[in-house]
Amino acid sequence: MADAQTSEPIRPVLAREPLVTNGRSMSWVTNKICGIVENRQPALWWYLFIPSVILMGVLGYCLAYLVVTGVGVWGNNHPVGWGWAITNFVFWIGIGHAGTLISAILFLTRQKWRTSVNRAAEAMTLFAVICAGIFPAIHVGRFWMVWFLAPVPNANGIWQNFKSPLLWDVFAVSTYFTVSVIFWYVGLIPDLATLRDRAKKGIRKLAYGFFALGWRGANRHWRHYEMAYLLLAALSTPLVLSVHSVVSFDFATSIVPGWHTTIFPPYFVAGAIFGGFAMVLTLMIPARKIYGLQDLITHKHIDNMAKIILLTGTIVGYAYIMELFISWYGGNKYEQAAFENRQFGYYKWAYWAMFFCNVISPQVFWFKYCRHNLWVVMAVCMCVNAGMWFERFVIIVTSIAQDFLPGAWDFYHPTRIEIWTFVGTFGLFLGLFLLFLRFFPVIAMSEIKGVLPESDPHYLPPETFTHDAEGEKLSHKGLKKTAKKTAKKTAKKTAKKATKKATKKATKKAAKKKKN
Amino acid sequence: MNTLKRVHGYIAEFETARDVYHAAEKVRDAGFKDWDVHSPFPIHGLDSAMGLKKSQLSWFVFIGGAIGTVTAFSLQFVTQVLIYPTLVQDKPTNIGTLPAFFPVMFELTVLFSAFTALFGSMILNKLPRWNHPLFASDQFERFSDDAFFLCIEARDPQFSKDETLKMLKDIGGKSIELIEDDI
Numbered sequence: 113m114a115d116a117q118t119s120e121p122i123r124p125v126l127a128r129e130p131l132v133t134n135g136r137s138m139s140w141v142t143n144k145i146c147g148i149v150e151n152r153q154p155a156l157w158w159y160l161f162i163p164s165v166i167l168m169g170v171l172g173y174c175l176a177y178l179v180v181t182g183v184g185v186w187g188n189n190h191p192v193g194w195g196w197a198i199t200n201f202v203f204w205i206g207i208g209h210a211g212t213l214i215s216a217i218l219f220l221t222r223q224k225w226r227t228s229v230n231r232a233a234e235a236m237t238l239f240a241v242i243c244a245g246i247f248p249a250i251h252v253g254r255f256w257m258v259w260f261l262a263p264v265p266n267a268n269g270i271w272q273n274f275k276s277p278l279l280w281d282v283f284a285v286s287t288y289f290t291v292s293v294i295f296w297y298v299g300l301i302p303d304l305a306t307l308r309d310r311a312k313k314g315i316r317k318l319a320y321g322f323f324a325l326g327w328r329g330a331n332r333h334w335r336h337y338e339m340a341y342l343l344l345a346a347l348s349t350p351l352v353l354s355v356h357s358v359v360s361f362d363f364a365t366s367i368v369p370g371w372h373t374t375i376f377p378p379y380f381v382a383g384a385i386f387g388g389f390a391m392v393l394t395l396m397i398p399a400r401k402i403y404g405l406q407d408l409i410t411h412k413h414i415d416n417m418a419k420i421i422l423l424t425g426t427i428v429g430y431a432y433i434m435e436l437f438i439s440w441y442g443g444n445k446y447e448q449a450a451f452e453n454r455q456f457g458y459y460k461w462a463y464w465a466m467f468f469c470n471v472i473s474p475q476v477f478w479f480k481y482c483r484h485n486l487w488v489v490m491a492v493c494m495c496v497n498a499g500m501w502f503e504r505f506v507i508i509v510t511s512i513a514q515d516f517l518p519g520a521w522d523f524y525h526p527t528r529i530e531i532w533t534f535v536g537t538f539g540l541f542l543g544l545f546l547l548f549l550r551f552f553p554v555i556a557m558s559e560i561k562g563v564l565p566e567s568d569p570h571y572l573p574p575e576t577f578t579h580d581a582e583g584e585k586l587s588h589k590g591l592k593k594t595a596k597k598t599a600k601k602t603a604k605k606t607a608k609k610a611t612k613k614a615t616k617k618a619t620k621k622a623a624k625k626k627k628n
Numbered sequence: 629m630n631t632l633k634r635v636h637g638y639i640a641e642f643e644t645a646r647d648v649y650h651a652a653e654k655v656r657d658a659g660f661k662d663w664d665v666h667s668p669f670p671i672h673g674l675d676s677a678m679g680l681k682k683s684q685l686s687w688f689v690f691i692g693g694a695i696g697t698v699t700a701f702s703l704q705f706v707t708q709v710l711i712y713p714t715l716v717q718d719k720p721t722n723i724g725t726l727p728a729f730f731p732v733m734f735e736l737t738v739l740f741s742a743f744t745a746l747f748g749s750m751i752l753n754k755l756p757r758w759n760h761p762l763f764a765s766d767q768f769e770r771f772s773d774d775a776f777f778l779c780i781e782a783r784d785p786q787f788s789k790d791e792t793l794k795m796l797k798d799i800g801g802k803s804i805e806l807i808e809d810d811i
Contacts, residue, residue, distance in 0.1 A: 137774065138668060138773065138774035139773055139774045142668075142772075142773045142774065263703060263707075265707075269712065270712060270714070271707035271708065271712060271714070272707075273708075273714060273716050274703075274704040274707070274708050274728070274729060274732060275708070275714075275716055275717070275719050275725065275728040275729075276716070277731075279732070280731040280732060280735075283731065283732045283735040283736070284731065284735050287735040287736070287738055287739045290739060290742070291738060291739065291742040294742050294743070294745070294746050295742070297746075298745075298746060298749075302668070302669075302772070305772045306668075306772040306773065308772075309769035309770075309771075309772045309773070310773075321758060322758070325750070325755045325756035325757075325758075326755055326756050326757040326758040326759070326760060326763075327755070327772075328666055328760060328762055328763075328771070329666045329667050329668060329771045329772060330664040330665070330666050330779075331652075331664055331665040331666070331667065331670070331671070331674050331675070331678060331680070332664050332678075332680065332753075333753040333755070334667070334670040334671075334674075335670075335675055335680055335683050336683045336685050336748075336749045336752045336753050337670070337749055337753070338670050338683075339682075339683035339685040339686060339749070340685055340745045340746065340748070340749035343685065343686060343689050343741070343745045344742060344745050344746075347738045347741050347742055347745070348738075350734075350738070351735075351738045354731070354734060354735070358731055361731075557668075558668055558669045558670075559669065561668050561669040561774070562669035562670060562672075566644060566645065566646075567645050567669060567671070567672075568645070568646075568672065569645050569646050569649035569650075569671055569672060569673055569674065569677070570646065571644075571645070571646060572646070
């Protein structure tokens, strides 16, 4: 490296924000992420996990009670046969979509910031789909007949109706879950190898080693691995768009006023991504704080996700307004009545709650201040989480509670069992996510290492440049001096902090002793 | 006890992705065939620096996906049209029903392709393989942290115990280690 090296001209305005701040090294990344799995969990983990397990128990009880007693324990009846079960199904399946969007679509579009959030978002997808899958399965009424959904002929030799959107849904959701698991697992293999290599012995070494498949990081392997990952991303991209489109076909192919619209597939997909990103942020902002991942999940990441929420929220708002316009412009009186009922009927509170949460609240993200203030981001995400549930509730319940014949109209409200079943799925979701944090690397280490500046084979550290862009000789003496100074300063600061902490502890102990 | 050992090859450590990239170019130009670079992440452009072609996996996946499409079509066509024509919503029971079969055909195409991508890449990589001579090395486990290793295997026709060692030293390899395997 004796040749004169010229540094690139510096254009500070065009400089990109680094994806990993504070110039963290690769081994720092490894230690940080593996440390979460290898060390004891913070007390907060237990405070969240124990209630989650209790709620899981509640869920199990509600499901068992339903199966043992019968579907009468739910509020579903004519004319509202779908009620909360299908609302919750669509809600949860929508949550999952952000994970696949981050992992697949942002991968194909080379959005490198995805690397910090994709692992957790994909895990969230899996858990959301698990929660979603419960509802149609128990909604079939006789749970032991759920195998009727599978493509197997029944006792009379009759097969399923493959022309029905409900059957498409079975295929779409099960494929989605399977492909998401594969995608997630393929992404995990190199990181499991890291955990295997750090584990010294015992069950941990055995388990991680088994699932790491003997990964050696060989470039001849990376070649096929990267191709597999690329192909899985390319397959997941249309898949994720198809899943919520198919879910929307459940509604759109019927003739129920309020459901029978062609806008449903894109509107559902946008809504799913919208709600999913809100859930990703809801989970990741606290996790980032608790585990100290601020250098990996930076403000830039949160800012980007807030912008996606703004974009998709505005698309959803457009869809709401377009639905109203079409119902008026279409001239179908049943359609018009359905939308009038939505806005001003029994369920108007749900409609306006949805409208406020999904359309109005994300508009604050036009302002940088709001995208960078985590309390505002969390508040909006909570609004969106609630708003997207209300959206599904509004679509399902208001449309069928009052359809063609006024004599058949009825008011639907859930029973306690239904409410606790839904609350229970939150316990399941959160519990599974906490277990994921406990046992798996929460951030894709191999991918994060790949986006560090020194991972570029053409990267040269700034000290190696002997000449600047104009060809003038650079001296690094000044740089080195300042570096030394700052190092000294930080060392002093940390030392001061440490002494302060120590004195505080000592005084506390003394106070305690005195009390005793 | 058997004390015979077989030489697996040399591994040499490099500190940065840049170093291992340029070292790989030299090893490629020297004409080696059975060698590899072990890194914590896929290094951009290393395939060409090693003289590797594009992965063949996409062909496997294409075939897998095509099988998925055909499976879904036959499943639906045979059951809905041939063996038990099911008349629902006045939709035809002939090849004209095809549009209603598209969603399931699409889903199974994706499903079969995804499985082919997973198992195809495992087969091409000869994984899982939980036992490998490289795991005997103590320093090698750092490949999954922040170290880069270049491994030249003894089965390469150009391999020689002294010449290869010298070459690895010349291209900047550090802590070079001879990896041996129990027979």
